[in-house]
Amino acid sequence: MDASIKSVFPAPLSSTALPRPTREEAEAAVRTLIAWAGDDPNREGLLETPSRVAKAYGELFAGYGQDAKEILSKTFREVGGYDDIVFVRDIPFYAHCEHHMVPFYGKAHIAYLPHDGVVGLSKLARLVEVFARRLQTQETMTAQIIDAINENLNPRGAAVMLEAEHMCMTMRGVRAHDVKTITHRFTGVFAEDRIEQDRFFVMINRR
Ligand SMILES: Nc1nc2c(ncn2[C@@H]2O[C@H](COP(=O)(O)OP(=O)(O)OP(=O)(O)O)[C@@H](O)[C@H]2O)c(=O)[nH]1
Ligand SMILES: [Zn+2]
Structure with a gap:
């Protein structure tokens, strides 16, 4: 081999x-x-x-050989007491749908409210890759990303949104073009507080 x-x-x-x-x-x-x-x-x-x-x-499909825990293992506490939102927007990803094995691709937006320190920003983009480079559904991928953030960073809250175009809906089947599928999940403070949710959506739309 x-x-x-x-x-x-x-x-x-x-x-x-x-x-x-x-x-x-x-x-x-x-x-x-x-x-x-x-x-x-x-x-x-x-x-x-x-x-x-x-x-x-x-x-x-390199994601099967990668470990989210390892990627998020290094955190930094020396951030001048910063504990407000950390938001990384427009992380590109290319995944394959597990039903047809054709690509779906788009952007991931990730936010968290730090508690035990912050993680290197590139690690959030690497985390998206871990789950994108597998056979996936968009819903599973959204859940896996936020679960990994919660398990490894213990934040006060986390928010993940994926926007994607599924080639199995454009190249074949229903052949519906320019359709975007949006999935999002909130946990912790983001799940409890509508103001934090609104802040997340405002930051996504501030392009
Ligand atoms: N929920 C969800 N569905 C997905 C995703 N990717 C692809 N699909 C859908 O998976 C479904 C599979 O449906 P089936 O009826 O089993 O397969 P199919 O006959 O190829 O379906 P069509 O795509 O409608 O032609 C389709 O409706 C796809 O649009 C995803 O990430 N999440
Ligand atoms: Zn598909």
């Missing part, structure tokens, strides 16, 4: 999942899908495609 693939593909998430196939088996599956699409996997332009797809999966 290619070392770069091995490093991002750990053991399966569930103990009932099938054992991870070999690289050769994954490439054979891609050849089968090419033939299922109606093309000839043996024509010159497609000969290396199974290998490229197997490699690309290592990047597109």
Whole structure:
């Protein structure tokens, strides 16, 4: 197996999942899908495609090999007593829907009210990647991001919103273009206090 693939593909998430196939088996599956699409996997332009797809999966689904806890483990307390909202807006993400395995992509907005220190801002964008680079639903991804923030940062409150376009609704199926799906979740102070919720929405719309 290619070392770069091995490093991002750990053991399966569930103990009932099938054992991870070999690289050769994954490439054979891609050849089968090419033939299922109606093309000839043996024509010159497609000969290396199974290998490229197997490699690309290592990047597109790298989230299975990443750990939110590790990413959020380093916090800073020396912030001059700052304890108000930390808001990171417009974090881009590319995920794959678990129903059709085609992309959905958009932006994540994350806010939290610090309690035990703050986390490096880049880590919030990395956290989004951990969950985006898996087979997902937008709802699950929203819940996983906020759960990871609560479990690891213990904030007074957290808010997460995802806005995304699902290619399974644009390229195929209903073929509805420019449709955005919005999911959000509030916990702690954000769940209890409408003023904090409004502040979150105002900051999102201040573009
Ligand atoms: N709730 C939710 N649904 C999603 C997400 N991504 C894709 N879907 C939907 O998953 C559903 C799967 O529906 P099915 O009826 O099982 O599959 P389908 O026949 O391919 O459905 P159509 O897309 O309507 O053609 C579709 O309605 C998709 O729009 C997501 O992130 N969250
Ligand atoms: Zn889909």
